[in-house]
Amino acid sequence: MYQACIFDLDGTLANTLPTLVHFVNRALSECGYSTLESDRIRMLVGSGADKLMRDSLTASKGGYTEDEVQTLRRAYDNGYDNAPMYLTEAYDGMCETLAKLKEHGLKLGVLSNKPHYLTAQVVQSLFPNTFDVCYGQRAEVARKPAPDGALLIASEFGVSPKDCLYLGDTGVDMQTGHAAGMTTVGVLWGFRPKAELVDHKAEYLVSHPLEILSLL
Numbered sequence: 001m002y003q004a005c006i007f008d009l010d011g012t013l014a015n016t017l018p019t020l021v022h023f024v025n026r027a028l029s030e031c032g033y034s035t036l037e038s039d040r041i042r043m044l045v046g047s048g049a050d051k052l053m054r055d056s057l058t059a060s061k062g063g064y065t066e067d068e069v070q071t072l073r074r075a076y077d078n079g080y081d082n083a084p085m086y087l088t089e090a091y092d093g094m095c096e097t098l099a100k101l102k103e104h105g106l107k108l109g110v111l112s113n114k115p116h117y118l119t120a121q122v123v124q125s126l127f128p129n130t131f132d133v134c135y136g137q138r139a140e141v142a143r144k145p146a147p148d149g150a151l152l153i154a155s156e157f158g159v160s161p162k163d164c165l166y167l168g169d170t171g172v173d174m175q176t177g178h179a180a181g182m183t184t185v186g187v188l189w190g191f192r193p194k195a196e197l198v199d200h201k202a203e204y205l206v207s208h209p210l211e212i213l214s215l216l
Contacts (some may be wrong), residue, residue, distance in 0.1 A: 036082050050069065109157070110134040115137050
């Protein structure tokens with residue numbers, strides 16, 4: 001029987017795509033570059049802010065220098081840091097699902113490639129006093145798809161990885177869960193298509209948060 005659920009944040013717990021699109025395009029515009037369509041940015045997010053900057057510059061102008069990456073990152077952070085909840089919402093049914101998981105006695109964790117301080121702000125704003133552990137990207141822990149963060153959470157829970165569900169909306173999340181020896185659950189309401197989750201061998205697919213309960 002599963003004893004814990006570890007969730008990705010962006011595209012899994014919360015719809016942050018409008019937020020990300022707004023602040024990526026605001027930064028690109030401030031730095032003099034062409035903005036990007038929402039569907040293009042949708043496919044770029046998930047591997048941390050620095051990679052998002054590099055990929056956004058490549059999509060906008062065909063390449064980048066590291067100086068351009070750092071300049072764009074500063075512009076992006078200046079916007080996002082001041083309004084991390086702008087346009088961000090929990091997915092329908094998520095709060096109810098999390099409450100029912102807690103009623104079943106499961107430990108709940110968050111593991112995101114979003115910077116830790118932003119991850120903590122978003123999670124506490126949308127799901128106050130819900131999660132037992134919440135980690136974003138931190139310098140001392142390898143980011144996903146490395147399993148380090150997921151294994152750390154399982155260790156802090158005192159739970160074997162095989163007794164954990166790992167839930168996310170991208171191939172990176174499925175790679176993370178597999179590498180950690182956890183059962184992977186691909187969510188179909190997120191940023192990436194079903195084919196990506198299937199290609200990365202999601203063990204289960206769910207189309208609404210409440211379907212997670214059926215896996216118990």
